[in-house]
Amino acid sequence: MAAEGKIDPMHQFMIQPIAGSFQGANPFVFTNSALWTLIVLAAIWLFMFGGMKREIIPGRWQVAVEGLISFVDDMVSVNIGPDGKKYLPWVFTAFVFLLFANLMGNMPFGVVAAAHPFTVTSQFTFTGVMSIITFAIVLGVGFWKHGLHFFSLFVPRDAPLIFKFFIAPIEFMSFLVRPFSLGLRPFIAMFAGHVLLDVFGNFVVQAMNANSAGGIGISILCFLFIMFVSVIELLVAAIQAYVFAILTSLYISEAVNLH
Amino acid sequence: MDLASAKLIGAGLAAIGVGAASLGVGFVFGSFLQSAIRNPAASDGQQGRLYIGFAAAELLGLMAFVVAMLILFM
Secondary structure, eight states, X not given: OOOTTOOOTTGGGOOOEEESOTTSSOOOOEEXXXXXXXXXXXXXXXXXXXXXXXXXXXXXXXXXXXXXXXXXXXXHHHHHOGGGGGGHHHHHHHHHHXXXXXXXXXXXXXXXXXXXXXXXXGSHHHHHXXXXXXXXXXXXXXXXXXXXXXXXXXXXXXXXXXXXXXXXHHHHHHHHHHHHHHHHHHHHHHHHHHHHHHXXXXXXXXXXXXXXXXHXXXXXXXXXXXXXXXXXXXXXXXXXXXXXXXXXXHHHHHHHHOO | OOHHHHHXXXXXXXXXXXXXXXXXXXXXXXXXXXXXXXXXXXXXXXXXXXXXXXXXXXXXXXHHHHHHHHHHHO
16 A cells, blocks of 8 residues: 555556566466456356246345346347347346446455455456447447448438538547447546545545544544445446446447437 | 646646536436426436436546546656
8 A cells, every 4th residue: 555645546456466477478477357357257157146046936136136137138128129139148248247346346355454356447458348349249230230331320311411521520430439438438437436535545544643633533534535435436336337338239229220 | 837746737627627527417417307307207218318418428527537647647
C-alpha cells in the first residue's frame, strides 16, 4: 500500500506474478489477474451448476439461476427479435462474467492480508477483448447475412439524398468508435470506483495518524463515505454488466435486422 | 509555471467534465421518472432505452476521467 503520506491509488491495479517472474524467458507467467479470473470462473460454475438440477418444483437456488437466464433471454429476444436465441450464449456469457468479476472485485476479502481481491475487469485488456468478440460477431453476422448490403446500415433509409451524404460518414465514424467505447465503459467504471475507495481509505488512516480531535472526526466521516461508495459500487457493478449486455444485443440486432 | 503544477491544474480542469456528465445522467433519469409517473404502465418497456441513454451520457464523463488520469500519470 501507500508509503508514508503518499497516496498511490494505482498500486492495486498492478499485475504481479504469483508463480515465476516477468524477467525469465518464459512469457506465460501465472499472475494475480489469472488467479482472480480463475476464482471468478469457479464462482460462476459453482453458482450455475448448483442451480441446474432441472427439478419440477425448483428450490431457491434453481429459481435464482433460472431467473438470471430468463432475464438475459428476455433482454435478447426483446432487442433482437425472434432470431435472438442464437446470440444468447455470448450475451449471457458476457453479462454473467462481467457481473461476477465486478462483484468479486468489491468483495472485502482484503481483511485477510494475502487475499486482496484483484478486479480483473479493471484492466482494459479484458473488457477490450470482450468488446472485440462482440464486434467480431456483429461484423461476421452482418456480412454473412446481408453481404455488402450490410453497408446500408450507415445510410438512413428515408432521409433526403443530400442528408445521406452528410450522415453516412458520421454514422460510419460512430460505428468505428463503438468497440472502443463498449470496452472502455466497464473498465473505467471499475477503475474509477476503486481509485476513489483507495484514496478515501488512505484518508481514514492518515487522519487517524494526525492525532487530533478533528482528525478522528474526519476519519469517521471518510469511513462512512467509504461505506456509501461501496454500496454505490455494487450498484455500478450490476449496471455496467447490464449496460454491456444490452448494448451488445443492440449492436447484434442492428447487424441482424439492419434498422 | 512549471510543468508539474500545470499538470495538476490541467487534470483538475479535465475533472470538470465528470461533473457535467453528472448533469446528463441526472437529466436522463429525471426525465424518465417524469414520464414514468405520468404513464406507469408503459415505463417497464422503456427500461432498456433508459439504460442506453444513461450509458451514452455516462461514457462522456468517463472520457473526462480518462483524460484527467492520462494527464496525471503519463
